[in-house]
Amino acid sequence: MQDVADRAGVSVTTVSRALRSSDLVSAETRARVHAAADELSFAVSRTASSLATGRLGRIGVVIGGALGAWFNGSILDSIYATLRDAGLELLIFRITTDAERERFFATLPARRNADALIVASFALTDAEQERLQDLSMPLVYLNQQVEGAASVSIDDVAGARLGTRHLLNLGHRRLAYAHADQEGFVYSASRRVTGFRAELAAAGVADYAVLSARSVTDGEHVVGQLLAQPALPTALMVQSDELAMNVMAALWRVGLRTPADVSVLGFDDHAMAVTFGLSTVAQPVDVLGREAAALAVDLVGAAVDPRRGADRPRAVTVPTRLVLRHSTGRPAGPVAAEAPRPS
Amino acid sequence: MQDVADRAGVSVTTVSRALRSSDLVSAETRARVHAAADELSFAVSRTASSLATGRLGRIGVVIGGALGAWFNGSILDSIYATLRDAGLELLIFRITTDAERERFFATLPARRNADALIVASFALTDAEQERLQDLSMPLVYLNQQVEGAASVSIDDVAGARLGTRHLLNLGHRRLAYAHADQEGFVYSASRRVTGFRAELAAAGVADYAVLSARSVTDGEHVVGQLLAQPALPTALMVQSDELAMNVMAALWRVGLRTPADVSVLGFDDHAMAVTFGLSTVAQPVDVLGREAAALAVDLVGAAVDPRRGADRPRAVTVPTRLVLRHSTGRPAGPVAAEAPRPS
DNA sequence: CTGTTAGCGCCTTCAA
DNA sequence: TTGAAGGCGCTAACAG
Numbered sequence: 001m002q003d004v005a006d007r008a009g010v011s012v013t014t015v016s017r018a019l020r021s022s023d024l025v026s027a028e029t030r031a032r033v034h035a036a037a038d039e040l041s042f043a044v045s046r047t048a049s050s051l052a053t054g055r056l057g058r059i060g061v062v063i064g065g066a067l068g069a070w071f072n073g074s075i076l077d078s079i080y081a082t083l084r085d086a087g088l089e090l091l092i093f094r095i096t097t098d099a100e101r102e103r104f105f106a107t108l109p110a111r112r113n114a115d116a117l118i119v120a121s122f123a124l125t126d127a128e129q130e131r132l133q134d135l136s137m138p139l140v141y142l143n144q145q146v147e148g149a150a151s152v153s154i155d156d157v158a159g160a161r162l163g164t165r166h167l168l169n170l171g172h173r174r175l176a177y178a179h180a181d182q183e184g185f186v187y188s189a190s191r192r193v194t195g196f197r198a199e200l201a202a203a204g205v206a207d208y209a210v211l212s213a214r215s216v217t218d219g220e221h222v223v224g225q226l227l228a229q230p231a232l233p234t235a236l237m238v239q240s241d242e243l244a245m246n247v248m249a250a251l252w253r254v255g256l257r258t259p260a261d262v263s264v265l266g267f268d269d270h271a272m273a274v275t276f277g278l279s280t281v282a283q284p285v286d287v288l289g290r291e292a293a294a295l296a297v298d299l300v301g302a303a304v305d306p307r308r309g310a311d312r313p314r315a316v317t318v319p320t321r322l323v324l325r326h327s328t329g330r331p332a333g334p335v336a337a338e339a340p341r342p343s
Numbered sequence: 344m345q346d347v348a349d350r351a352g353v354s355v356t357t358v359s360r361a362l363r364s365s366d367l368v369s370a371e372t373r374a375r376v377h378a379a380a381d382e383l384s385f386a387v388s389r390t391a392s393s394l395a396t397g398r399l400g401r402i403g404v405v406i407g408g409a410l411g412a413w414f415n416g417s418i419l420d421s422i423y424a425t426l427r428d429a430g431l432e433l434l435i436f437r438i439t440t441d442a443e444r445e446r447f448f449a450t451l452p453a454r455r456n457a458d459a460l461i462v463a464s465f466a467l468t469d470a471e472q473e474r475l476q477d478l479s480m481p482l483v484y485l486n487q488q489v490e491g492a493a494s495v496s497i498d499d500v501a502g503a504r505l506g507t508r509h510l511l512n513l514g515h516r517r518l519a520y521a522h523a524d525q526e527g528f529v530y531s532a533s534r535r536v537t538g539f540r541a542e543l544a545a546a547g548v549a550d551y552a553v554l555s556a557r558s559v560t561d562g563e564h565v566v567g568q569l570l571a572q573p574a575l576p577t578a579l580m581v582q583s584d585e586l587a588m589n590v591m592a593a594l595w596r597v598g599l600r601t602p603a604d605v606s607v608l609g610f611d612d613h614a615m616a617v618t619f620g621l622s623t624v625a626q627p628v629d630v631l632g633r634e635a636a637a638l639a640v641d642l643v644g645a646a647v648d649p650r651r652g653a654d655r656p657r658a659v660t661v662p663t664r665l666v667l668r669h670s671t672g673r674p675a676g677p678v679a680a681e682a683p684r685p686s
Numbered sequence: 687c688t689g690t691t692a693g694c695g696c697c698t699t700c701a702a
Numbered sequence: 703t704t705g706a707a708g709g710c711g712c713t714a715a716c717a718g
Contacts, residue, residue, distance in 0.1 A: 001695065001696070002695090010704075010705090011704070011705050011706080012695090012696080012697095012705090013696095013697080013698090013704075013705060013706080014703090014704060014705075016695095016696065016697060016698095017697090017703095017704090020697090024703065024704085025703070025704085026703060026704090029703080029704085041451070041454070041477065043450070043451065043452070043454040043455050043456075044455075044695090044696075045394075045455045045456075045694095045695055045696070046455075046456055047390055047393045047394050047399060047455075047456075047694090047695080047696090048394055048694075048695035048696040048697090048710095049695080049696050049697070050390045050696090050710090051388075051390050051391055051394050051694090051695080051696070051697090051709095051710050051711065051712085052695075052696045052697040052698075052709080052710055053696085053697065053698090053710085054710070056390060066416070066417075066420050067410070067416050067419045067420045067423060068413065068416030068417040068419070068420045068614065069416070070411065072416070073409070073410050073411030073412070073415070073416040074409075074411040076410045076411070077409050077410045077411045077437075080410060080435065080437055084437075089434065090435060091432065092423065092433060092435075094420075094423055094427075107386070108384075108386065109386070111384070111386040112386050112387075112388045112389075112390075113386075113388075113389055113390075134384065217617070217618070219618070245615065245618055245619075246618050249618050249619050249620070271411065272588065272615050274560070275560070275562070275588055275589050275592050276588075276592050276619075277592070344711065344712070345711090353688075353689085354688070354689050354690080355689095355711090355712080355713095356688075356689060356690080356712095356713080356714090357687090357688060357689075359711095359712065359713060360687095360688090360713090363713090367687065367688085368687070368688080369687060369688090372687080372688085387711085387712075388710095388711055388712070390710095390711080390712090391694090391710075391711035391712040391713090392711080392712050392713070393694090393712090394694045394695065394696090394710090394711080394712070394713090395693080395694055395711075395712045395713040395714080396694085396712085396713065396714085397694070
């Protein structure tokens with residue numbers, strides 16, 4: 001910075017101000033400084049300014065599971081975009097194993113290393129939540145409600161009801177719900193089955209089964225259980241698109257067609273859902289990420305300037321919506337369904 | 344740090360050393376310091392140490408396209424894991440639009456903000472490459488060869504030949520290759536078609552077509568062109584799994600079965616390929632990411648301590664391999680193919 | 687093995 | 703509108 005100052009014939013202070021486009025610098029001086037900086041292709045060291053200002057300019061995101069997983073990748077995309085617009089960096093804390101989890105909460109590497117933390121779809125224990133409070137830094141929870149903390153989430157119950165209602169409206173009266181055993185630390189969409197049950201109860205339909213898979217990839221097992229029912233359900237709601245697609249593929253393999261033989265409805269709106277024509281309850285990941293990031297940015301701002309504290313609601317709920325493609329249709333009956341089928 | 348020092352009854356210097364587990368501190372002192380640090384739940388500020396040491400402890404990754412895209416997400420996963428083991432952070436520079444691209448190369452935000460840069464599957468112009476050289480920081484290219492720079496990549500030509508040979512070995516003599524128009528700045532696997540052609544030439548097979556899609560999602564268009572051939576090709580090699588899956592789905596929709604009517608072979612080994620039984624030429628993303636990160640770490644080390652310069656080869660090539668599932672089989676003939684089919 | 691002394695590069699008073 | 707001085711928290715010589 002000293003060299004820029006020399007070249008522009010001003011002091012470092014002025015360079016600092018000019019580069020941050022402070023209005024305490026005359027337009028002319030500012031131009032001169034910028035020119036000098038360009039010629040020297042000088043860039044301010046974020047590290048040094050962080051040290052001086054006490055603000056890191058960085059928001060941490062705690063992610064459970066692989067970054068390549070659909071939800072994680074998508075959410076990172078929208079968080080990234082929002083932070084970037086705010087001139088902030090994204091710092092990822094990925095947690096994939098129990099060991100990593102323990103280590104994260106033991107050492108809290110985010111301490112003094114980010115201005116705020118977004119906890120993305122990661123089911124925390126009470127102890128872990130408290131531990132995070134100790135960080136005494138702004139916290140935003142994503143798809144997880146925490147007493148007194150800022151959060152952004154979808155309403156899983158409402159979403160599942162929405163989907164179930166669709167199946168009901170199509171005329172299905174013998175249904176099933178499939179979910180994957182939760183993998184421990186990753187956020188579990190377990191409230192969805194509650195919505196499924198509630199909607200059926202409200203409609204007076206009691207003929208349904210709840211099936212489970214060992215993993216999100218285990219469509220076979222779901223189909224196995226489906227076939228074991230006294231009478232084959234005509235519609236199946238699945239906890240996530242990923243599992244739903246595995247179920248669809250398994251269904252096709254045993255010669256069952258969707259939706260002619262069984263309707264399949266997913267949840268999420270996974271990138272590949274379009275490809276295979278999976279109808280689904282869409283979760284607006286882009287909105288989720290954007291809102292969470294915006295909240296984090298706000299909270300950081302509020303921490304600096306307490307006057308603008310409550311700009312934004314602290315707990316926002318983002319609506320889900322139904323996306324109809326080709327995997328749901330009327331149950332087979334006197335008049336055969338005519339929706340396009342994959343086989 | 345001062346408070347830890349007070350509590351442990353030593354100087355800040357000693358605290359600093361103890362916390363970095365320097366062997367210049369007695370075991371006893373170190374224990375005392377660690378105890379004090381724990382009690383105060385103190386964490387070293389990376390920002391401050393960066394400023395003092397001149398090393399950022401951070402590796403930048405330039406990524407073209409969405410973080411949620413399969414390749415990007417997967418590569419980030421393996422890079423992350425390797426960096427984390429080395430105690431380094433990951434800083435993402437995502438570039439999705441031309442505007443972002445220009446801005447990135449104009450401002451070079453990575454300058455003074457990362458110790459090294461990994462350029463992931465992002466086709467750079469010569470001017471852009473030079474611009475990066477100006478950064479004078481260690482550079483590692485991923486799936487892109489740059490004169491004199493470190494790189495990690497697969498051999499696209501060899502991979503495509505491998506896949507083509509498989510189709511040939513199955514008995515196919517009328518083939519097609521499908522690719523998506525490159526999206527401009529994202530890395531293009533255009534060398535793959537070269538491998539396809541070369542292998543066919545070597546086998547003396549001249550009966551083939553090259554089809555193109557407008558996007559990676561546009562399976563319909565590929566199928567349209569496929570059906571327009573004088574005689575339906577019995578096997579189709581596709582540039583990427585994502586496009587291949589869209590093609591498969593389109594094929595099924597028009598009533599063509601894989602592999603009974605046409606074999607489909609992808610390239611990548613996308614996470615969803617298993618689900619839909621897509622045979623493919625696997626690209627080992629985990630190895631790619633790990634090697635690239637390791638190379639970056641080495642180069643940073645070498646920059647500090649020039650003695651250990653050439654530990655690791657500067658241009659590594661990672662082998663692809665064939666993964667056979669259910670989308671490829673013998674062409675229909677006197678004896679019908681019996682591989683499982685999705686319909 | 688431990689402490690003292692100087693910065694790292696920037697930003698924020700305070701003065702001019 | 704500009705500059706000078708001091709300090710952010712840590713680490714790297716240099717002593718001892």
